[in-house]
Amino acid sequence: MxxxxxxxxxxxxxxxxxxxxxxxxxxxxxxxxxxxxxxxxxxxxxxxxxxxxxxxxPREGWELDWEGIRFNAQCTPFRHLGFFPDMAPVWGWIRQRVHGLEQPQFLNLFGYTGVGSLAMAATGANVVHVDASKKSVAQARENAALSRLADAPIRWLVDDCSKFVAREVRRGRRYDAILLDPPKFGRGPDGETWRLEEDLPGLIANCAQLLDADSRCLFLTVYAVRMSALALRELLSQSLGHLGGTIEAGELAIREESRGLELPTAIWARWSR
CATH class of the missing domain: 2.60.40.1180 (Golgi alpha-mannosidase II)
Known part of the structure; x- marks a missing residue:
């Protein structure tokens, strides 16, 4: 506002x-x-x-809607409200990239309360949702029920994202689209430590191995760090350049109602074909 x-x-x-x-x-x-x-x-x-x-x-929260996806907003102790509205154009962009595929395979890493996962599941995608927070994954399941998507093909996983992706590489898995929304710092369910500047390059390199000639996109967002979108672009170029396609970078922003100013919220980089 x-x-x-x-x-x-x-x-x-x-x-x-x-x-x-x-x-x-x-x-x-x-x-x-x-x-x-x-x-x-x-x-x-x-x-x-x-x-x-x-x-x-309401301390227990209240329902909101994004294009038919119902979810619970709530004043959390971490100043957030249970979702990030600036991600809406990201979900829309990924939907466009996989349009026309029958049951695209979608991986949502650091998936938080699952609005992005539900946005993809509503289009018929097979979704793998991974987050280290048991509470966030539980909230994501509740949001799925609110959206009448409790029976959608979604795997809800409480796991360390880096370890999970490394296992997927060993299993020979592939995905059509990957979304990563990592924090600056975090801990896995077994006490694993995540530090963005140290751990992101390895995670991106492993994600690249989950994509192939038929994959459509990868989208990376980064919040609250002293890092350039250009640095993210070059990181993706190094890891995903062999796949061809297009690599772009920029900023997410929210536009005010009061006068139309754009308030920057995050930086991003993306690969697409």
Whole structure:
């Protein structure tokens, strides 16, 4: 809805929130941000913080919809709301790339609460959804039920993404499309440590082995790191260049309602054929 002074003013269904956004370095357009809740960050640089509510907001969450996909939004302790709306054009782009394939094979790594997996399953894709968080995968299953896709061909896996992809390579598996949305830092279900700058190159190299001459695309998004989209593009060029096709890079952004400014949220790189 609006942004400025290091914050953003958002609407999720009937509820309005204020969250920190360091890249909103400009002045806001609206004089009054009448929000139901605000996430106040901690004073240190290690993250953390808390929600402060001006009015009651359902703690168990509320339902939202994206092109017929129903899912639960919720104020999480990590300042997120259970999904990332800037990923909507990514899901749409992947749908376009696999259009015309009968039951395309789709791998969603770091799949979070599963909205992207459900977006693909709704088109008839066979989906493998992988995330290290048992809670996130449980929420993804609940979102599948909300979307009447509980019986869709989706494998819900609580696993370390790097280890899972390495096993898929050994199994000789292939996919038509792969989506990766890795965090800067994370831990696997058995205490594995994920550090983006150290572990991403190996993961991309293994993902390349899951693609072949008939595969359609790979999309990589990266948030909250000091890294260039050009660096991601060159990483994909090195690992996927032998497949031919096109490699591109850029930024994801959300466009304000107030005046149309584009608020950057992430960098991305993608390969497609």
């Amino acid at each position: 609006d942004s400025g002074h290091g914050r953003k003013f958002e609407r999720y269904g009937p509820w309005r929130f204020i969250r920190p956004e360091p890249q909103a370095m400009w002045d806001s357009a609206l004089d009054d941000w009448d929000a139901d809740g605000e996430f106040v960050p901690a004073s240190d640089e290690d993250g953390g913080g808390r929600w402060v509510f001006a009015r009651p907001v």
